[in-house]
Amino acid sequence: MYLEAKQDDLTEATLKGQKYRLQAFEQWCIEEGIENLNVLTGRDLYAYRVWRREGNGDGRESVKPVTLRGQLATLKGFLRFCGEIEAVPKDLHDKVPLPTLDVGEDVSESTLDPERAQAILDYLGRYEYASRNHIIVLLLWRTGCRTGGLRALDLRDVDLEGEHPAVNGPAIHFVHRPSTGTPLKNKERGERWNRIGAHVAQAIQDYIDSPRDDVRDDHGREPLLTTQHGRPNPSTIRSTLYRVTRPCWRGEECPHDRKPRECEATQMKKASQCPSSRSPHDLRSGRVTYYRKHDTPRQIVRDRLNASEDILDKHYDRRSDRQRAEQRSEHLPDL
Numbered sequence: 533m534y535l536e537a538k539q540d541d542l543t544e545a546t547l548k549g550q551k552y553r554l555q556a557f558e559q560w561c562i563e564e565g566i567e568n569l570n571v572l573t574g575r576d577l578y579a580y581r582v583w584r585r586e587g588n589g590d591g592r593e594s595v596k597p598v599t600l601r602g603q604l605a606t607l608k609g610f611l612r613f614c615g616e617i618e619a620v621p622k623d624l625h626d627k628v629p630l631p632t633l634d635v636g637e638d639v640s641e642s643t644l645d646p647e648r649a650q651a652i653l654d655y656l657g658r659y660e661y662a663s664r665n666h667i668i669v670l671l672l673w674r675t676g677c678r679t680g681g682l683r684a685l686d687l688r689d690v691d692l693e694g695e696h697p698a699v700n701g702p703a704i705h706f707v708h709r710p711s712t713g714t715p716l717k718n719k720e721r722g723e724r725w726n727r728i729g730a731h732v733a734q735a736i737q738d739y740i741d742s743p744r745d746d747v748r749d750d751h752g753r754e755p756l757l758t759t760q761h762g763r764p765n766p767s768t769i770r771s772t773l774y775r776v777t778r779p780c781w782r783g784e785e786c787p788h789d790r791k792p793r794e795c796e797a798t799q800m801k802k803a804s805q806c807p808s809s810r811s812p813h814d815l816r817s818g819r820v821t822y823y824r825k826h827d828t829p830r831q832i833v834r835d836r837l838n839a840s841e842d843i844l845d846k847h848y849d850r851r852s853d854r855q856r857a858e859q860r861s862e863h864l865p866d867l
Contacts, residue, residue: 545715549606581631600631604628646819649673668773670735675728770804770811771804773814774804797809
């Protein structure tokens with residue numbers, strides 16, 4: 533009932549995340565023999581917090597405070613809903629013990645350094661030109677888009693000749709299409725045109741002309757990025773980033789003193805276990821850092837990446853304090 537009630541307010545991906553987090557709570561209830569939420573007390577909720585923090589539950593691991601806080605916040609929202617429909621006491625959600633985080637503890641420090649991103653693109657451009665992997669990294673880096681926005685692109689959303697009157701040059705169009713399986717995180721507010729360079733447009737055209745699988749998805753649409761079975765899953769895009777961001781993939785020495793023949797992370801399915809592997813989110817933060825290092829106006833970055841300036845500052849800008857100070861000084865006339 534809770535998930536159904538949230539369908540109008542949350543994207544499909546967010547709903548899946550909430551369902552996954554609540555499944556851990558369901559596992560705990562089963563272990564404790566709790567069949568009726570009315571018997572829950574504040575002491576029980578604290579016991580669940582410890583249980584989840586320690587990594588209990590099928591297929592789950594211990595979690596960091598920021599992750600634990602997010603999971604407990606979901607539980608709190610669920611219990612608030614339960615109180616509204618008289619399934620539990622109305623004030624039960626207030627007894628969910630959220631951990632207190634230190635300043636900055638709710639922000640991931642992981643990112644993909646802009647210079648490293650360019651080195652990966654150079655390698656892909658030379659050895660895997662116009663492959664799906666190349667186009668995934670190229671578009672993620674050049675546009676700073678989210679995974680959901682990338683996989684939502686259709687052939688009709690790509691204007692490689694720059695003929696659309698809304699833009700002056702090659703561009704791609706991010707469109708919110710929830711009824712056919714590709715919602716954007718910010719829904720209609722996430723729709724936008726993003727310009728791309730001529731060389732990016734050429735790489736996309738070469739991908740379309742050759743290695744792209746000419747298939748349709750389950751809704752009859754023609755995705756830009758394809759697998760043999762249709763539109764790629766988000767996990768496919770994440771796996772691509774994990775794979776190509778490992779230093780050993782480009783023939784570099786391992787910075788973690790591991791031997792490639794003995795390292796499990798050299799296997800495709802375990803690429804994420806490499807300490808140097810990075811996610812699409814890390815690439816997005818690297819792009820923001822690149823823009824900020826080059827003094828790109830904040831509003832331009834905000835509109836291109838479809839995120840508020842506060843979110844960009846808090847979660848994506850990875851410039852050091854010294855870099856920020858040096859950039860500020862360049863705009864001060866008396867320095």
